[in-house]
Amino acid sequence: MSRLSEVVEKINSQAGFTGLIRYDEPMSAHTTFKTGGPADLWIRPGGDCFPGYAAELLGAAKAAGIPVFILGAGANLLVADRGIRGIVLDTGDWSGWNGPLVRETEAGEGACILVRAGTAVDALAEAAAALGWGGPDFLAGMPGSVGGAVWMNARCYGHSLSDILLETEILDESENRVVLPGRAEDFSYKKSPFQGREILILSARFALERRPPAGIRRDIEERRRDRKAKGHYRFPSAGSVFKNDRTFGKPTGQIIDELGLRGLGLGDAMVAPWHGNIIINRGNARSADVRSLIEEVACRVKAARGFDLEPELRFVGDW
Numbered sequence: 001m002s003r004l005s006e007v008v009e010k011i012n013s014q015a016g017f018t019g020l021i022r023y024d025e026p027m028s029a030h031t032t033f034k035t036g037g038p039a040d041l042w043i044r045p046g047g048d049c050f051p052g053y054a055a056e057l058l059g060a061a062k063a064a065g066i067p068v069f070i071l072g073a074g075a076n077l078l079v080a081d082r083g084i085r086g087i088v089l090d091t092g093d094w095s096g097w098n099g100p101l102v103r104e105t106e107a108g109e110g111a112c113i114l115v116r117a118g119t120a121v122d123a124l125a126e127a128a129a130a131l132g133w134g135g136p137d138f139l140a141g142m143p144g145s146v147g148g149a150v151w152m153n154a155r156c157y158g159h160s161l162s163d164i165l166l167e168t169e170i171l172d173e174s175e176n177r178v179v180l181p182g183r184a185e186d187f188s189y190k191k192s193p194f195q196g197r198e199i200l201i202l203s204a205r206f207a208l209e210r211r212p213p214a215g216i217r218r219d220i221e222e223r224r225r226d227r228k229a230k231g232h233y234r235f236p237s238a239g240s241v242f243k244n245d246r247t248f249g250k251p252t253g254q255i256i257d258e259l260g261l262r263g264l265g266l267g268d269a270m271v272a273p274w275h276g277n278i279i280i281n282r283g284n285a286r287s288a289d290v291r292s293l294i295e296e297v298a299c300r301v302k303a304a305r306g307f308d309l310e311p312e313l314r315f316v317g318d319w
Contacts, residue, residue: 003064003065003066004023004040004041004066004086004087006064007057007060007061007064007066008021008041008043008057010060011053011056011057011060016049016053017045017046017049017053018045018046018048018049019043019044019045019046019049019053019093020042020043020044021041021042021043022041022042023040023041023042024038024039024040025038025039025041025042025088026038026083027039027042027074027079027083027084027088027317028079030042030071030074030088030090031074031075031077031078031079031238032073032074032075032076032077032143032236032237032238032239033077033078033079033236033237033238033281033285033287033290034236034281035078035079035081035236035281035285035286035287035290036077036078036079036080036081036083036084036287036317037079037080037081037082037083037084037287037317037318038083038084039069039083039084039087039088040083040084040085040086040087041086041087041088042087042088042090043057043087043088043089043090044090044091044092044093045089045093045094046093047093047094047095047096047116047118050091050093050094051094051171051177051202054089054171054200054202055171055175055177056175057087057089058089058171058175058200059175061086061087066086066087067085067086067087068086068087068088068089069084069086069087069088069089069316069317070089070091070147070200070201071088071089071090071091071092072091072092072117072118072144072145072146072147072148072151073092073120073143073144073145073148075142075143075144075145075148075238075239076144076148076152076238076239076312076313076314077238077313077314077316078238078287078290078291078313078314078315078316079287079316079317080287080288080315080316080317080318080319081286081287081288082317082318082319083317083318084316084317084318085317085318089200091117091118091145091147092118092145093118094116094117094118094202095116095118095119095120095123095145096115096116096119097113097114097115097116097119097124097127110207110208110209110210111133111207111208111210112166112205112206112207112208113127113128113133113136113205113206113208114203114204114205115146115203115204115205115206116146116202116203117145117146117147117150117200117201117202117203117204118145118146118147119145119146120143120144120145120146121136121139121142121143121144121145121146121149121154122139122140122141122142122143124136124139124146124206125137125138125139125140125220126140126220128208128216129213129216129217129220132210132211132213132216133208133209133210133211133216134208134209134210134211134215134216134219135164135206135207135208135209136164136206136208137216137219137220137223138156138157138158138159138219138223139154139156139161139223140219140220140221140223140224141220141223141224141226141227141228141232142154142156142227142239143232143239146201146203146204147201147202147204149161150165150168150192150194150201150204151192151194151195151201152190152192152195152312153187153188153189153190153191153192154190155189155190156223157223160187160189160190162182162184162186162187162192163184164206164207164208165182165187165204165205165206165207166181166182166205166206166207167179167180167181167182167204167205168180168182168194168201168203168204168205169201169202169203169204170194170199170200170201170202171199171200171202172199173197173198173199177202180193182204182205189243190243190312230274230275230278231272231274231275231278232278234272234280235272235280235281235282236280236281237272237278237279237280237281238279238312238313239278239312240252240253240277240278240312241277241278241279241294241297241311241312241313242256242277242294242297242298242309242310242311242312243309243310243311243312245307245310248305248307251277252276252277252309253275253276253277253278254276255276255301255305255307256271256276256277256297256301257275257276259300259301259304259305261276261297261300262274262275262276264293264296264297265282265293266289266292266293266296267284267285267286267289268281268282268283268284268285268286268289269281269282269285269286269289269290269292269293270282270293271293271297279293279294279297291315291319294311294313297309298311
């Protein structure tokens with residue numbers, strides 16, 4: 001029996017596991033790019049057992065020297081064609097919110113919502129709006145999970161997730177549940193204090209604001225229309241590939257467009273013909289093609305403009 005099997009069987013016998021376990025699971029089924037090779041072991045615990053099971057699994061895997069990768073909704077990821085060694089812990093069934101509204105202010109002007117990490121950010125925006133609250137509405141239409149968005153400090157339409165983040169509950173490096181305040185000084189442009197740490201985000205609490213429901217609904221629908229118009233959903237992709245840098249003087253996509261790189265392709269990976277900062281999978285792209293195309297675009301921008309483009313994507317797995 002492999003070390004992976006030994007660890008999982010031991011934990012499952014103790015933790016009352018519910019959920020899914022698969023060996024050699026293709027990561028192309030779990031990423032928005034629809035690329036990526038097999039994970040040695042993919043586990044999606046059910047919501048009823050998730051926190052306790054995750055703590056047991058992370059501790060046992062660490063003791064056995066087995067790496068664990070935490071998977072949200074698979075957005076902003078490029079998984080190697082050779083896949084991921086060790087365990088992929090999928091948070092997809094650890095979703096939903098508590099309350100859903102708690103600690104409403106006496107004046108009735110604000111409240112907060114506590115959301116599990118596997119919740120889709122679009123669902124967060126929709127749930128708050130349905131109850132007449134704004135705050136997360138700028139996230140409407142964005143792919144990805146709450147845990148991934150907090151980890152990355154997701155940003156769009158002039159707002160960052162840290163603007164509304166009140167606190168985050170994590171499993172720390174010792175598998176202890178810890179609640180950390182969402183201090184603005186700990187976050188920056190698409191950076192969070194969780195990057196570089198071996199932790200698991202369990203949930204996050206966000207500030208809500210009372211606004212006219214019609215205005216909230218209008219903003220949500222506008223965000224979704226804008227993403228659709230920009231072609232975010234036409235082909236498998238991860239949305240924007242490169243970060244924007246204010247020192248460039250213009251959006252990264254505009255710079256790529258000006259260099260005539262729309263439509264540049266490698267295999268079935270292509271710079272979207274309609275947007276320079278989106279790379280698409282036309283059907284059968286390999287992760288290696290996507291990564292090589294990212295590097296080629298960055299190289300051409302560096303040669304032509306002197307700018308160092310920084311990818312938003314995480315390159316994970318056995319490269």
